[in-house]
Amino acid sequence: MKLGETISFPTFSVGTDQAKTEPKEGALPSLDIPATDFSSFSATSETTKNLTQVETHTGEEGEKVEVEVRVKLFEFVKVGESSSWKERGAGPLRILVNPTTSRYRLVMRTDNAIRVVLNALPYADMRIEKPHEKQIRFTCINAVESSSKIGSFWIKLMNGPDTNTLFRALEKVKAHSKIHSEGKEEAKEDAKEAKEGAKEPKTTEVKT
Template sequence: MASTEGDHREEEEAPHNEDEDTGAQVAPIVKLEEVAVTTGEEDEDPILDLKSKLYRFDKEGNQWKERGAGTVKLLKHKQTGKVRLVMRQSKTLKICANHFVLPTMSVQEHGGNDKSCVWHATDFADGELKDELFCIRFGSVENCKAFMEMITEIAESQKATEENKEATSTADLLEKLSVEEKKTEDKAGEETPAAKEKESKTEDAEKEVEESASST
């Protein structure tokens, strides 16, 4: 019994090697380098960012199909001022909507549901242009209203910009035409040197005939 207690005492006094520092350094097997990730949104400023769920209307099946749940953004280009609607799925970040907000775009409440709205767009989410009918649903009436108001405001702003450009272009064209007409009139009123010389010779001939007649 005594020896057993002695052995137990020796085990308690023995140092533990679990936290012992051996001084060894383990180098990583693979060295990872930082990679710059681009989203294509670097030259745009977000003016709206809301969580939502997107649907597209399947014409062949005549039914709505879920496109994805995530965040819908309205992005304004820093130089051109154009606004783009982009939505990515929350988990995969796959693009489920990608199109410009055009002056012709209009958004309406969907079937009396004040949390959902619909619109037509020429979308590029799948890598090719497609005419789509979208429906988006938000978690609150306030978010849906903010989305609809923002889309309407942007579309009207784009329309006004296009009208101003068209008016300016028309004014420039009219001014150019008026300048060209004036140049044509000025040119028509000018006499060429040959015409002036011919006119002078005619006057001299007529003068000689008059002198000859008076002398006789």
């Protein structure tokens, strides 16, 4: 699937056994996750007391955090003839902006392993939906998977306010991406016209 193509969100339920049966039209996958799942790891837990502090580099040092919320991430995966929502982990989802280029990206790392599970640039035609008070669905190309295909992602949040904050932020960066993309195309056209205008006019010798 290429950018610009229409994509519909799948509506399969979470779990391998349930993936074979599609629910009724309009039904949503069951993603009711206890809030305790989000607080199973904290900076003051016993597992961190005896750790030696070391300097780490995440690649995000030069970027500004616009929004950060805790989520649980699911990705729609097709394996053969079966399809299902697969859990990718829980942790902070950040919307980062590069002050130099003004480009945004979505980054999520899991709590325990600090493993990057989402690294994506928003684009003008990405789908963003809020099917539930504490759920958001969206499409993106996840660079973590080293794939150029558009994937479907579903996130579960802890509360309504966080969901609204993230949803508005995603709509904002999508609009910004559209303007940025259109601006680049206009700049290319202007440069092309300027280049054409800079050419010396051709003269044709007329014999008399």
